[in-house]
Structure formats: structure tokens, C-alpha cells
């Protein structure tokens with residue numbers, strides 16, 4: 001796509017074809033893709049429709065942005081890294097690639113509705129880090145529907161205890177689900193019993209094509225460990241959200257269009273605000 005086509009698409013998504021000039025209420029505009037502005041045909045007011053979106057304050061051409069989004073949304077079942085983006089696309093620096101990926105993850109994390117899993121679910125916990133004295137441990141809880149839409153859910157939990165597990169189960173599982181988990185993990189069985197959730201003990205009869213939560217969690221751990229020099233706790237959930245997004249949005253075109261829409265409708269100020277949170281680096285346990 002040319003810069004003009006990308007800009008036109010973003011302006012349409014930004015205003016949903018309901019643009020009216022803030023000065024004179026006129027709706028006829030000229031597009032100036034080279035300066036990323038629109039001009040009111042009536043009063044000549046200049047407006048930068050992207051400046052307060054996640055496409056704002058960026059020197060990356062819009063066409064390259066679209067290529068990055070394409071790369072992210074067409075990479076299901078793997079943790080995509082800034083290194084891949086830097087190597088596969090024509091981007092000035094690793095840092096620029098990292099920032100672009102971080103914004104895309106933010107857009108997904110803040111816009112994609114949180115789902116509640118239904119039916120029969122496989123559930124597991126993976127401890128990924130012990131980080132100093134403040135928290136004993138940090139885990140990823142993984143759950144996948146093994147029938148129907150086969151949707152995935154991955155959530156970072158600090159120091160899983162009765163309270164936050166209860167909260168997690170209430171938020172992420174529909175009523176009347178049936179859960180299958182590793183019979184060796186007695187504490188998980190206890191969580192389920194305490195929360196009055198039905199259980200089944202075996203997944204054997206689901207056959208060879210069955211996408212086990214255990215394999216997904218191992219993949220995620222491998223991706224985190226290999227793709228990132230340092231991973232900070234504050235970015236972990238958005239990395240998981242992006243993985244889940246590409247896993248659950250199996251139609252690549254829909255996923256691609258969704259991310260572009262999320263990016264143009266997310267405020268840069270919200271992103272900046274979240275970036276001020278302190279980083280706490282994790283040392284990921286290989287297992």
C-alpha cells in the first residue's frame with residue numbers, strides 16, 4: 001500500500017466517516033499524506049488526525065507500520081520479537097522495532113475484549129520466575145477450550161493464592177465449565193474444588209491433534225527466554241495478550257484489520273502513562 005492509501009484508510013477508521021471540522025462543522029476535507037494532516041475545505045483548518053493515536057510521534061512510514069502489523073498478526077503460535085521485526089523489515093534500529101512492537105501489544109492488550117472460556121477446559125500453571133523478596137513467585141495460568149472454538153487464555157499471576165485464583169477463575173471461566181488438569185498438581189485440584197468447579201481427570205481420549213496447554217506454555221516459555229534479553233514484569237501480560245490474540249483470531253485478515261483499528265483509536269497519552277511504570281526485570285526459569 002502507498003503512504004496515501006494507508007493514510008486514507010487510517011483517517012476513515014479514525015472518524016468512521018463522520019468527520020466534522022472542529023471550527024466550522026464542515027465535513028469536506030483534503031488529505032495531505034506527506035504531512036499526515038487533513039485540511040478543512042471550508043475554513044482551511046489543518047488537523048493531524050493521527051498525532052494523538054499510537055501512530056503519532058513516529059518516523060516510521062505508515063506502509064512500514066502496516067507491514068509490522070501484518071508480521072505480528074500472521075505469526076500465530078509463536079512469541080514474536082523485536083529482533084524478528086528488525087531483521088525482516090526495513091527499520092532503522094532495533095530500538096525503533098521494539099517500540100513499534102510494544103505499541104502494537106499495548107493496543108491489543110487495551111482493546112481486545114477479555115473472554116470467558118466455556119465448555120471443557122484444560123488448565124495448568126507455569127511458574128516462570130522467582131523475583132526477589134517482594135513476590136515469592138510469578139506464574140502464568142494457561143487455559144484452553146478443548147472443544148468448540150478452542151480459545152486460549154494466558155494470564156500472569158503474582159504469587160498465586162486463594163484470593164487471586166478465585167478472582168481469576170471468576171473472571172476467565174464461565175459458569176458450569178468442566179476442567180481437566182494435570183492429576184499430579186494437587187494444589188490446582190484444590191483450587192478447583194474450593195471454587196466448586198467440575199473436573200475431569202484425563203485428556204487421553206482427545207487424540208493426537210489435541211493442542212495441550214502444557215505444550216503451549218512450554219512454547220511461551222521458550223519464546224520468552226529466547227526472544228528477549230531482558231523481560232520486564234510490566235510487559236509480560238501484554239506479550240501474553242498478543243500471543244493469545246493471534247491464537248484466538250485465526251482469520252489473519254480480521255486480526256490485521258482489528259489491530260490497525262485498535263492502533264488508530266488508542267490514545268498516545270494512555271500509552272505514555274503506562275510507560276512510566278517502573279520496570280522490574282524477570283529472570284525466566286527454564287524448565
Ligand SMILES: [Zn+2]
Nearest residue numbers: 021024040043
Ligand atoms: Zn472548517
